[in-house]
Amino acid sequence: MISRAQYQSALETSVRMLERAGIVITPEERPRFEVADFGLGELERTGLEILTYVNTDRVCAKELVMFPHQTCPEHLHPTVSGKPGKEETFRCRWGTVYLYVPGVPTSGPACRPPAGSGAYYTVQHQICLKPGDQYTLLPDTWHWFQAGAEGAIVSEFSTRSTDEQDLFTDPRIKRLPEVAAD
């Protein structure tokens, strides 16, 4: 759970980062920003700021804002009852993001899992995305990602988002954000 003040601070930082990157959002979209700390209570280290532009039965598009060295923890989008899981393409718009996927572990990776959570990070093949670079993830693929020293802004193009179905390696994680009432 994050406090209302933490939410507001993360929102304002996210909006400033989007402005710096030349990405325009409307005033009405600001309160729709999702600040996810995944229930771990260490937002600056493990978290993600998300503005969902559209999420219909067929298509979803989001802007992901990541603070410097912030990590989105390892998860996958499962196929459920024969319905294919979420397919997503990450396109880096600003900064640097390091994406980790199944494959040969990268020697000397740019990132380490957040302190104290190493056991819950199993895939170690590194993809480095700088502005204009992108990578497509098929369903049922474990992945995690961490921003570089300046943070990052990443556009996500995908099939429908069903966050509540996401599977996380770390059993402590709660995907759906909770913000304190005051």
Add this chain to the structure above:
Amino acid sequence: MISRAQYQSALETSVRMLERAGIVITPEERPRFEVADFGLGELERTGLEILTYVNTDRVCAKELVMFPHQTCPEHLHPTVSGKPGKEETFRCRWGTVYLYVPGVPTSGPACRPPAGSGAYYTVQHQICLKPGDQYTLLPDTWHWFQAGAEGAIVSEFSTRSTDEQDLFTDPRIKRLPEVAAD
């Protein structure tokens, strides 16, 4: 058909417009730009510049670049053999774009169809999109759009693009671009 020189000029203008809007593309993406004159030979008036970021069986994302007052002619994405047609969301990133869809005709619209082609523009309900504004079109919906005086950049988030299936009101139109060999 457009000439190689026309293609190159339109490409360079498009790249400059993206740069001005702070949208980064890689050098490898430049030659993948599609310059569509829809076979009418009046690119500045009727045309569209398209960079497709991704187009899988399930998801498509593009950047659309429109020159000042350039029009994408009226068309729809049909349901074929029971397979739902393309659903798309247009999100304006830079400039202004006027989108026309079925509904009550807008009195005093901002745009007119391109000269000589009025008969092929039937929907007249205007949606004005400025940076941060977006609109979702369901399949089987006639639509056309025209940029404002500065041109426009529009992100398109959609299901798979199958351009060859698009239906145009104007029977003269050829959707798939042809560029002369020299």
